Every structure is written in structure tokens, then in C-alpha cells.
Amino acid sequence: MYTLYIANKVYSSWSLRPWALMRALNIPFEEKIVTFGPGSNWESFRTFSPAGKVPCLHDGESIVWDSLGITEFLADRHAGVWPSDAQAKIWARCAAAEMHSGFTNLRGVCPMHVGLRVHIDAIPAGVKSDLQRISELWNEGLNRFGGPFLAGDKFTAIDAFFAPVVFRIQTYGLPVDEKAGAYVQHMLQQAPIQQWQDQALNETWVEPGHEEAALAAGKLISDLRKK
Known part of the structure; x- marks a missing residue:
């Protein structure tokens, strides 16, 4: 195993x-x-x-x-990691690579923190630009391949790669367009995402550096952790 x-x-x-x-x-x-x-x-x-x-x-x-x-x-070992449709697979690999190497403004200003809800008064221009590109990518995938996931009707690696962005949008209340927002809500209902969130909220340890980085983004609204 x-x-x-x-x-x-x-x-x-x-x-x-x-x-x-x-x-x-x-x-x-x-x-x-x-x-x-x-x-x-x-x-x-x-x-x-x-x-x-x-x-x-x-x-x-x-x-x-x-x-x-x-x-x-x-x-290389399991079916379903990438979409089976050839064009969807090409798109998904490129989008995953872009996520893997890019969106540094969003990562830097809004680090992932599953437990907090934070309000940002003024979203920096670089973060806005990253969110616009993410919305563009998500809309392209959903429109081209029919949804409800980014590359078709099944959860694949491209959805996994954007799962941290889904949590960031939830944590910081980040603005995305209607279709991208619907995708966020759809992802938050998926069993693996719910399991990760539930287990995160039950964690008992806290690392001050990560806490400070998340709180630096804006004003704390709530901490949902069961600690």
C-alpha cells in the first residue's frame, strides 16, 4: 500500500x-x-x-x-487521474502546470487556512489579476467539457490541483464570477473536500507562523476549529 x-x-x-x-x-x-x-x-x-x-x-x-x-x-498506475478525452487531458495538464507554477500573488497574500474566515477590505491588484485568470480558466474548462468538474463529469487531477484555491476563496471571501462561484460550492460538497475540511477543523496543533500569515491578509471574522 x-x-x-x-x-x-x-x-x-x-x-x-x-x-x-x-x-x-x-x-x-x-x-x-x-x-x-x-x-x-x-x-x-x-x-x-x-x-x-x-x-x-x-x-x-x-x-x-x-x-x-x-x-x-x-x-501511470491508475485510471481516471487525468480525463480520458484527449482534448480535456491536454487542457487539464496545461492548467494544472499553470496552477503548479503560478498565481504567486494569491498564494502570498492568502495562504491556505481551512479554519479561519477573514475579511479583506482592499484586495491587492496582483491578487485580483490571479483571481481573474483562475475564473477564466475555470470557465473555459466548464464550458468546453460540460462540467460539473473542470474537465468533464468526473473529479480528476485538475480539480485536485485547484482544491486549495477553493478553500482560499471560502476562507477570504474572494470574488469570482457566477460560474466559478458555483464550481466552488460544488467542490465544497465533494466527499474528499468535506473529509479534509472536517479533519482540519479537528486538528489540535497550531503553528504561529502560518496563523500570522493568514491573519495578515485582513480582519478575522471567525475561527471554526474545534480546539
């Missing part, structure tokens, strides 16, 4: 991607959470990941790191 190393569900956007994908596709795995600590986590994460980062997947002697690397590793 696979072993998937992840960090705290409240904060770890990169960990969410393969976790949600494997849950959605019913790919069995053992979960191992290694919590974020203050400052660098290099030393503790290096015990299981060559890059010193999460997520990392172990399969016997094979060690696979980075959410995109894990996704392609799984795609």
Missing part, C-alpha cells in the same frame, strides 16, 4: 492535492502527518522526502515527491 506523507490539513495546500485525488479515485493509502514547526521544516521533512517538503509518496522502494510528480506517478 502507498504511504502518503503530508503536513497539517489546516495549512498544507500542497498536501491536499494528492490526498484529495487519491480519496476521490478510491486509491488506498496510509496517511502520515508530520506537523509544521516554526521556521524551517527541512530537517524533519528530509527524513521521508528528498526535497525536504510535503507531500511525498512512498511505494515500496519508490519515493515520489512533489504533488505534480506524485500525480504523474499515479497516472
Whole structure:
């Protein structure tokens, strides 16, 4: 059985991607959470990941790191990771790669925090630009491939890659157009996303650096964690 190393569900956007994908596709795995600590986590994460980062997947002697690397590793072994339609697969891979390497303004200003609700009075121009591009991408996928997921009627890797954005939109009340907003609500109803959220809200540990980064974005409305 696979072993998937992840960090705290409240904060770890990169960990969410393969976790949600494997849950959605019913790919069995053992979960191992290694919590974020203050400052660098290099030393503790290096015990299981060559890059010193999460997520990392172990399969016997094979060690696979980075959410995109894990996704392609799984795609070689399991059906349904990417859409079966050729054009949908091309689009989904390109959109996932864009998400993987881009949207740095959104990541920087609005780090993932599943437990908080934060109001931003004035959204920075760079974040607005990222949100416009995300809405554009989502609308393209939904319109071209029929929805309700981004590349068709099934949850695939492209939905997993944008799952952290779904949580960011919920946490910070970020503006997206009507169709993108409907997709956010659809994703929040999916079993893997609900499971991740429920487990995140029940986590008992808190890492001050991640907390401060989320609160720096705006005014705290509520903390939904059961701590």
C-alpha cells in the first residue's frame, strides 16, 4: 500500500492535492502527518522526502515527491487521474502546470487556512489579476467539457490541483464570477473536500507562523476549529 506523507490539513495546500485525488479515485493509502514547526521544516521533512517538503509518496522502494510528480506517478498506475478525452487531458495538464507554477500573488497574500474566515477590505491588484485568470480558466474548462468538474463529469487531477484555491476563496471571501462561484460550492460538497475540511477543523496543533500569515491578509471574522 502507498504511504502518503503530508503536513497539517489546516495549512498544507500542497498536501491536499494528492490526498484529495487519491480519496476521490478510491486509491488506498496510509496517511502520515508530520506537523509544521516554526521556521524551517527541512530537517524533519528530509527524513521521508528528498526535497525536504510535503507531500511525498512512498511505494515500496519508490519515493515520489512533489504533488505534480506524485500525480504523474499515479497516472501511470491508475485510471481516471487525468480525463480520458484527449482534448480535456491536454487542457487539464496545461492548467494544472499553470496552477503548479503560478498565481504567486494569491498564494502570498492568502495562504491556505481551512479554519479561519477573514475579511479583506482592499484586495491587492496582483491578487485580483490571479483571481481573474483562475475564473477564466475555470470557465473555459466548464464550458468546453460540460462540467460539473473542470474537465468533464468526473473529479480528476485538475480539480485536485485547484482544491486549495477553493478553500482560499471560502476562507477570504474572494470574488469570482457566477460560474466559478458555483464550481466552488460544488467542490465544497465533494466527499474528499468535506473529509479534509472536517479533519482540519479537528486538528489540535497550531503553528504561529502560518496563523500570522493568514491573519495578515485582513480582519478575522471567525475561527471554526474545534480546539
